[in-house]
Amino acid sequence: MTPAEGLWAHLSGGALLWLTLTLVVYSIADRLSLLVQRNPLANPVLHSVWVIGVILVASGTPYQTYFNGAYFIHFLLGPSTVALALPLYENRRVVMRSLVPIVVALVVGSVTTIGSVIACAAIFNLPAVITISSLPKSATSGVAMGISQSVGGDASLTAIIVVATGIVGAVMATPLLNLLRIQDRRARGFAVGLAAHGVGTARAFQVHPLTGTFAGVAMSLNGLMTAVLVPLAASFIGS
Amino acid sequence: MIVGLAVVLLCQLIGEIFAYTTHLPVPAPVVGLVLLFGFFLLRDRWEWLPFSLRSEEIDKTCETLVQQMALLFVPAGVGIVQRLGILEANIFGVLAIMLVTTAISITVTAFTFRFVSRWFPAPTESQE
Numbered sequence: 001m002t003p004a005e006g007l008w009a010h011l012s013g014g015a016l017l018w019l020t021l022t023l024v025v026y027s028i029a030d031r032l033s034l035l036v037q038r039n040p041l042a043n044p045v046l047h048s049v050w051v052i053g054v055i056l057v058a059s060g061t062p063y064q065t066y067f068n069g070a071y072f073i074h075f076l077l078g079p080s081t082v083a084l085a086l087p088l089y090e091n092r093r094v095v096m097r098s099l100v101p102i103v104v105a106l107v108v109g110s111v112t113t114i115g116s117v118i119a120c121a122a123i124f125n126l127p128a129v130i131t132i133s134s135l136p137k138s139a140t141s142g143v144a145m146g147i148s149q150s151v152g153g154d155a156s157l158t159a160i161i162v163v164a165t166g167i168v169g170a171v172m173a174t175p176l177l178n179l180l181r182i183q184d185r186r187a188r189g190f191a192v193g194l195a196a197h198g199v200g201t202a203r204a205f206q207v208h209p210l211t212g213t214f215a216g217v218a219m220s221l222n223g224l225m226t227a228v229l230v231p232l233a234a235s236f237i238g239s
Numbered sequence: 240m241i242v243g244l245a246v247v248l249l250c251q252l253i254g255e256i257f258a259y260t261t262h263l264p265v266p267a268p269v270v271g272l273v274l275l276f277g278f279f280l281l282r283d284r285w286e287w288l289p290f291s292l293r294s295e296e297i298d299k300t301c302e303t304l305v306q307q308m309a310l311l312f313v314p315a316g317v318g319i320v321q322r323l324g325i326l327e328a329n330i331f332g333v334l335a336i337m338l339v340t341t342a343i344s345i346t347v348t349a350f351t352f353r354f355v356s357r358w359f360p361a362p363t364e365s366q367e
Contacts, residue, residue: 022310022313022314023310025313026310026313030309030310044309044310045309045310045312045313045316048310048313048316049313049316049317049319052313052317053317053319053320056317056320057320063317063318063320063321066314066317067314067317067318070313070314070317071314073310073311073313073314074311074314074315076304076311077268077311077312077315078251078267078268078271079244079247079248079251079268079304080304080305080307080308080311081266081268081269081271081272082247082250082251082254082268082271082272082274082275082304083247083272083275083300083301083302083304083305084272084305085250085271085272085273085274085275085276085278085279085301086275086279086298086301086302086305087305088272088276089276089279089280092280098356100355100356100359101351101352101353101355101356101359102352104351104352104355105348105351105352105355108347108348108351109344109347109348109351112343112344112347112348113340113343113344116339116340116343116344117336117340120332120335120336120339120340121332121336123332123335124329124331124332124335125332126329126332126333126336127325127329129325130325130329130332130333130336134336137336137337137340137341138341138344139266140268141311141312141315142266142268143266143268143269145315146266147264147266150264154322156318156321156322157322157325159315159316159318160315160316160318160319160322160326161333161336161337162315163312163315163316164316164319164337165337165341166312167316168337168338168341169341169344169345172338172341172342172345173345176342176345176346177345177349180346180349180350182349182350182353184352184353184356186352186356187348187349187352187353187356188349190348190349190352191344191345191346191348191349191352192345194344194345194348195341195344195345195348196341196345198308198309198311198312199309199312201308202308202309203309205305205306216305218348220269220272223266223268223269224265224266224269227264227265227266227269228264231264
């Protein structure tokens, strides 16, 4: 083994290299996104995922090795959901005033999301594992993976579908909502948070604090709603 | 920072214990969010709380976590390298689920929100 190979073997087996890689790639992607005025297509999560994916494939690194290092970042998904209590607290008055539209949009949006996944899966005749794993696609990763496991889905597949949904939602939200002529920041934020969880919420906070807050409210409520609805939907598919 | 992180983790921990013992289908972080929200409300009234629990530190930790939330999705997203086979075999269905259902979800939710908020206008909006 050459010294370079020895060093690679030493570093690639540990957490440091993969943790550093994730932060460096994300920092660059985030800076580039800022340079193009936060254009939705320059979504930092989207570009970090493929760049790191290409690096892993090119270097022949198993995902599990990478994840052991990047786990420290992944772990913070739970605490960041808890931390959404802050924007909710700071905007509690405006949220309380919109309680009726929030509750109705939550129920309608959540049922529509799950229903449309089932319809799509039926049209394309998807294998059950993909369908079941896609049901919680609009809930935030940490929450969705737990739900998927409990209904016999593949938690890793769910994580991918959830993150991809978040990216797609964050990229399409601004142009789509403009096209639909929805100007109300509360409605815009709530829709993107419900459909595209944390990635959408991060995007919404870039646009406006009020939009971000409603996205955060939608994301946390939909985590709850999805946890209730998916087991029902899964038993419906199974029967 | 440390006190802030401790408070946030404590809320999530209590959420985890709650979800485990009650068997309710509620995600632990969501229970934690409700608890932390309650803490923020009570903090304004409870003047006897130790200074570190009343300081801005907790707010700053939360702010950082919320601002950097997008980064946290990267490790799970990279997992796609592991499942390329099954995704490729069902590429059209998977794309439809990602693109079509997400667009439907955003559209229906936004229209519902706007429709209902016109029927139930915010009671005190005009005063601010």
